[in-house]
Amino acid sequence: MPARVYLDYNATAPLRAEARAAMIAAMDVVGNPSSVHAEGRAAKSLIEKARAQVAAALGADGADVVFTSGATEAAALALAGRGLACAGVEHDAVASWCDVSLPCDRDGRVEVRDAAASALQLANSETGVLQELPEGLAVTDATQAFGKIPFAFNWCGAEMALVSAHKLGGPKGIGALVLKQGLDVAAQIRGGGQEMGRRSGTENVIGIAGFGAAAQAAQADLESGRWGEVEKLRNILENALAESASEIIFVGKGARRLPNTCCFIVPGWKGETQVMQMELAGYAISAGSACSSGKVKASRALRAMGFDEREAASAVRVSLGPQTTEAEVLGFAEAWSKAHARHKARAA
Template sequence: MTLMRVYLDHNATAPLRPEARAAMIAAMDVVGNPSSVHAEGRAAKALVERARAQVASAFGADGADVIFTSGATEAAALACAGRGLLGAAIEHDAVGAWVSDDLPVDAGGLVQVADPARSVLQMANSETGVVQALPEGLAVTDATQAFGKLPVAFNWCGAQMALISAHKLGGPKGIGALVVRRGTEIAAQLRGGGQEMGRRAGTENIIGIAGFGAAAEAAVRELASGVWDDVAKLRNILENSLEAAGNKTIFVGKDSPRLPNTSCIVTPGWKGETQVMQMDLAGFAISAGSACSSGKVRASRVLRAMGFDEGAAASAIRVSLGTQTTEEQVLRFAEAWLAKEKKHRARAA
């Protein structure tokens, strides 16, 4: 009997929620352009504004502006371009492209911020799951991984701007948002029409926007139910199972606050890419780091910034669970991974 594949790469993208799918299908029948003043245009505009309200409410952003973008990458450019902001080497590449990597990072993955008004800081790291304490007055925070997994409210996070993305919480790919505190000045990167309050030109992706709103609403309901506490227990079962084998595996950030679903596992001498391929053949989807860069054969710059040497940083995998992950799946993964790890040790001896 062939076992079903097990998806353990939720930090790369989460499966589409049924609520998002239903909202997107309904939006496909909305004919009008949201910028048109006739009845059909007003109906499209109403759909966009309903989703904007859903996202704002889910993100605790009442009194802020939600600017829809093509994803968190575009939101990062809109927030950071031309500002000369400070950042750390553990930031996602989408943010790292616009900021320095001057902020120091300790061995637990925590960043020290001396000048919040000129700095960018992620809420949670996509590779290690380490959660940061955000200082008051922070210029920008990347909330992409935290939103939907942790209790987050933009109103109390202390940042002037935040990046979020739909597909990390069960919405569609290709839609995200920049959340901006009222009164914060930003310069449009896409110019043309006056869409999104003049801050992001281009006809709105109403199908993606509708899915984003529905997914955000469903995600915070799910979070309130306590399901992510159960996911954290499964993550701990996984790590305890691997640790009990007595190998040299390191669980990155284990002593720091972490996302409930994320385990970054370093086995020195066993390349992360090799592990990903071997586990894929065994029926498990995991990654060797951020999905935006995992196709490149290189050591994790996140781990290098935390003090790991080149060899260890190249020997990391990320296992990220979802709310539908089961204990049976976690134990199956642990058994399969340990069998591969044993063979690796035998070959290396």
């Protein structure tokens, strides 16, 4: 049986070797980070090392990095009770806390009216569309962009940012809220006062260590130009798909996008059907945000961009990573083109 090909990096990236090694080493550190003895201090030092690694990769020196269980918890910590505005293209983790009232165009670019009262994603998980962050923005969701494009929190204009480890090759279940120094948030989890009083509970030392190592490795990939190579593969993929399907719509192609993300629509060919057919062919892709798994419905983000119900229900996302090869991309394009031909024959 041929090896499977993973093309769903925006859902979660494979665990990096550096993160795995850091986590295995952390498993042997027995102390509670809040304890003052040598064992406790050893655990605490791992946390602070990872905090520095994440801050450096984010360009957030001097900012506060608060570790959470993921970007969803970070969003709750940043957004609860604030009544900020956002657009319909935002992830549910953000939109569920906001007044979804900001407009966006067909390419997914959002019009921000009051930066201090708004939340705005840096990159969309489904389309890869990048936003220009206005100065004084209250919160940005940097989850998908972190590690894929150059980004410096200290210069981005936002007061707070949300990030997650597993999108850049770290472990699942760990993320962070980044705050400009001097800002504060009301704790949602209270107790022992860990994480500078913002997030109580004994820290996930193993996950935090993996996050730090993954962030450092992801930054090295970015600086080496690896994501420029990924963008070339994405363009090869889109050219190959366009050759076999003249009716294909590449979502957000008129805007700046993440280098790895290809979201496309063949109107009338349901996204989940395409995902299942590619699954049988040995390729893992997605029909939307992984957090919507199990929900067979049109993409809310695409509907907000002006696509109709039929078009939005026909979208799929292919997201590449540093390990993706040209052979894998061309193999996928060939398998998809054969499935498309069968779809056209049935529809005739």
